Amino acid sequence: MKWIARDNYMDFLYRNRERHIIKVVSGVRRCGKSTLFSLFRERLLTDGVEAAQIQAINFEDIAFEDLQEYHALYHYIEERLAPKKWNYVFLDEIQHVPQFEKAVDSLFIKGNVDIYITGSNAYFMSGDLVTFLSGRYVELRMLPLSFAEFCSADGMREQYTLRELYEKYTTESSFPYALQLGGREQDIQEYLLGIYNTVLLKDIVARIGVNDVKMLESVTKYVFANIGSLLSSRKIANAMASAGRKIDGKTVERYLSGLQDGFLIYQADRFDLRGKEILKLNPKYYVADAALRFLLVGRKGQDTGHVLENMVYLELLRRGYQVYVGAAANGEVDFVARNGDGLEYYQVSESTQQPDVLERELKPLLNIKDQYPKILLTLDDINAEADFEGIRKYNVLHWMINS
Numbered sequence: 001m002k003w004i005a006r007d008n009y010m011d012f013l014y015r016n017r018e019r020h021i022i023k024v025v026s027g028v029r030r031c032g033k034s035t036l037f038s039l040f041r042e043r044l045l046t047d048g049v050e051a052a053q054i055q056a057i058n059f060e061d062i063a064f065e066d067l068q069e070y071h072a073l074y075h076y077i078e079e080r081l082a083p084k085k086w087n088y089v090f091l092d093e094i095q096h097v098p099q100f101e102k103a104v105d106s107l108f109i110k111g112n113v114d115i116y117i118t119g120s121n122a123y124f125m126s127g128d129l130v131t132f133l134s135g136r137y138v139e140l141r142m143l144p145l146s147f148a149e150f151c152s153a154d155g156m157r158e159q160y161t162l163r164e165l166y167e168k169y170t171t172e173s174s175f176p177y178a179l180q181l182g183g184r185e186q187d188i189q190e191y192l193l194g195i196y197n198t199v200l201l202k203d204i205v206a207r208i209g210v211n212d213v214k215m216l217e218s219v220t221k222y223v224f225a226n227i228g229s230l231l232s233s234r235k236i237a238n239a240m241a242s243a244g245r246k247i248d249g250k251t252v253e254r255y256l257s258g259l260q261d262g263f264l265i266y267q268a269d270r271f272d273l274r275g276k277e278i279l280k281l282n283p284k285y286y287v288a289d290a291a292l293r294f295l296l297v298g299r300k301g302q303d304t305g306h307v308l309e310n311m312v313y314l315e316l317l318r319r320g321y322q323v324y325v326g327a328a329a330n331g332e333v334d335f336v337a338r339n340g341d342g343l344e345y346y347q348v349s350e351s352t353q354q355p356d357v358l359e360r361e362l363k364p365l366l367n368i369k370d371q372y373p374k375i376l377l378t379l380d381d382i383n384a385e386a387d388f389e390g391i392r393k394y395n396v397l398h399w400m401i402n403s
Helices: 007-015 033-046 062-067 070-078 100-108 128-132 147-151 162-171 176-181 185-208 213-225 233-242 249-261 290-297 304-318 355-366 396-401
Strands: 022-027 054-058 087-092 113-119 137-142 265-272 277-287 322-327 333-339 342-349 374-378 386-388 391-395
Touching (some): 007 022, 022 033, 033 054, 033 087, 033 113, 054 070, 100 113, 162 304, 162 396, 185 290, 213 249, 213 277, 233 249, 277 304, 304 396, 355 391, 374 396
Parallel strands (some): 054 087, 087 113, 265 322, 342 374, 374 391
């Protein structure tokens, strides 16, 4: 099977090629970071870069275990640098190297070293490290396959309708390798379970020192089961207590931070539509992959409306927006998306064919009196596109594949 083109991500690397700045690619495990680097190296060779100018190290490969010490790493790379030429250095899963920033910074100041690094948790680019490398790096946060990328796989569009592809996308996983498992449910579940356990044990339990792994799993499943719902650490702690498991709010907050750092979940803060300010209480959470959610919480009562909402949230992230939940006294807007051009407002519904549902979905948007775009996304095939007093309605699947 051919690799799926990840054009937006490849463009990020190519645009920043040979800029004297460190390229950082972060994202959940198995979302395609290593493959992206491999494809980019192939492109460099096609562009005439010599193999001797490229060094690639993956710190999850035992062959490079002795380089998980920053002095050894620096000297290994420095000895292999080609003089008077650009050198392209790829460091995959760099979080395995304590104080790696010292080696990276020493290579960076040489001037002819183009550095690319990946990591599978947000923690490796936080705190003192960000201060240390401030102004010397750009970060790309990578996600599993978008719906458009999923549909671009060999023969997909010829074999299935868009609705069938959406069903496969949400139940067979957006993680790239899952496509190679041919839709075999058991194989996909085993693969996803492997990702989940690795993230939990390597990127969360080991890093933040979780003593009660079963409690962490219970909190994770609760959040996964309640995507798109307003949550607080107190509400989660109370839910655990109701199930006979006692946990305090601060521990819940620590677990939530760990799950976000491992890119299993994403937090959408509330945005006051009137005051145009971010509210820190009662955010919503969304998951990196719908099939992983089904694996943990089951498919009974699938809550397909919130799953669709989840897909739109991730798509907005891919398009470079900061995404919030719109809060107002007279109704909620699913998403407020902000970028350098301003705001956009989104409502997401499986269908608005029923007049009362359409009225309910339009009302919060109609109450917003500014001139920013207002968009209603549904799965409707009939009357899929329409205009309601300036609110544009689109079929969400067409919207997702036409970025």
